[in-house]
Amino acid sequence: MSEKQEMNQPKKNQARDARKVRRIVLWIVLAFIVLVLIGLLTGYFYVRAAMAPMDETDDTPVEVEIPSGATVGGIGEILEEEHLIVNGTFFRYYARFQNATQFQAGIYELDQTMNLDEILETLQEGPDREAYSVSFTIPEGLWIEDIAETIAQETDHDEDDVMNLLESEDYAEDLVDEYDFLTEDILHDDIRYPLEGYLFPAMYEFVEEDTSLEVIVDSMLQRTSEVYDQVVEETGSENDLDPHDVLTLASIVEREAQTAEDRRLIAGVLFNRLEDDMQLEVDPTVAYAQGEHLYMTSLEDIDIDHPFNTYQNSGLPPGPIASPGEDAIRAIFEPEETEYLFFYARVTGEVIYSETFEEHEEIHETYRDEWIEAEEEEESEE
Incomplete structure (x- = not known):
């Protein structure tokens, strides 16, 4: 081998290696594309099958009872057990995707010729109310x-x-x-x-x-x-609270907030106060301690010596003070993270948040007369 050939040999080897690498990369890319296509096709046919009727030829009525208070997931399990849908979990996610979550309890007559959309529509329309005593x-x-x-x-x-x-x-x-x-x-x-x-x-x-x-x-x-x-x-949350504590906080949020946004903001305020070892100081607990629904909370009211009075006791009250709904419970698992430590609810329903006591006091003084006037108006109407 000549000197020139010896000098060109490494270059040839490098070129050969580069071609091998390119071929390997090409095969990997092609394999990945094939796998993606297989996944997409598999998903497409699965979704198509999950939404289609179970049996287009069998219109035999199937009596299904959706119990009071059943969750979307629970309804999916019932429908799957009755062989009306392919998969209860798919039903739950598809229902949420379609924003179809307001199902009505009752007894329905369904059949296997109904596709998933038809079943969803029927469950939202509701059963024959005359069947219930x-x-x-x-x-x-x-x-x-x-x-x-x-x-x-x-x-x-x-x-x-x-x-x-x-x-x-x-x-x-x-x-x-x-x-x-x-x-x-x-x-x-x-x-x-x-x-x-x-x-x-x-x-x-x-x-x-x-x-x-x-x-x-x-x-x-x-x-x-x-x-x-x-x-x-659904939230995948792993907080340190047991169900009793969650429902306790959720009940306070339920009594304090009117909107989903405020529920999460108020939940965040409650957690901030607990983390800073501050008393919760929420009026609904005082009303519960008093045993009567208070239109306004006075200084005399918050002096009551009672385990549920969060103006006098630190930490959570002994238990829930009302029945919270799903959104209030969800707010405890997904609180809005802010620096707020105080909130004030106006008569209009607006909730104003603040980070310092001075800001909170200023807001309180600005809008307190609204509550006094509203209370006087209510008393005059009675």
Whole structure:
């Protein structure tokens, strides 16, 4: 081999190696593209199958009961068990994608010729209401006495009987053994009613006119359990709070806020105050301690010596002060992170946030007369 050839040999080797690398990279890119295409095609055909009727030739009616307070995930599981859809989890995500979450409880006649969109539409339209003997709605933020009153008004049960059951420690102990999210915390001496905050606000319907109180309460607790688990799953949150603490904070947020944005902001303020070892100082806990709904909270009111008075006691109150809805519970897992330590709610519903006590006091002085005038106007109308 000549000297010139010897000099060119490394260059030839480098070129050969470069071609090999290019071929390897090309094959890797092609393999990746093929895998992506396979994934996209697989996903496409899966979604197509999941949305299509299970059997276009079988129109045999299938009676499906959607229980009161069922979650979207729970409804998906029911439909999958009845072989009306391919997958309950896909149903849940598709329903949320379509913003179709306001399903109505009841008994439906569906069949396997219905596609997913038709099923969603039917569940939102609702069943034949005449099939139900008992129907009532519990709004968010009610005290347990108010819930008992609503149940008594809409059923054949006496209000005293409802309260006796809800106050029963033996009944509460049995429920602690039955439900994982119920703990011994609900049996604490400072708790007024063991199930305060645990009866989920929603519409409840029952076929039987003589539906027992136990069945009614069980439906409400089951709904709370399902919603709580669903929120935990969807938020992927791992905070240090147990369900009792979450519902306690959520109940305060529910009583303080009117919008989803304010719920998350107020949740953030509560966490900031707890982290700074500040008392929560929230008016709804004072009203709960007083045992009456207060239009305004006075200096005399906040002097009450009571475990639920967050002006006098540090940390969380012993338990929930009302029944929070899903959005208030979700706010505890997804609070808005800010530097705010104070908030003030105006008569108009607007909530004003501040970082310092001086700012808060200035806001308080600016808008306090609104509440005084509104209270005087209300008293004059009465």
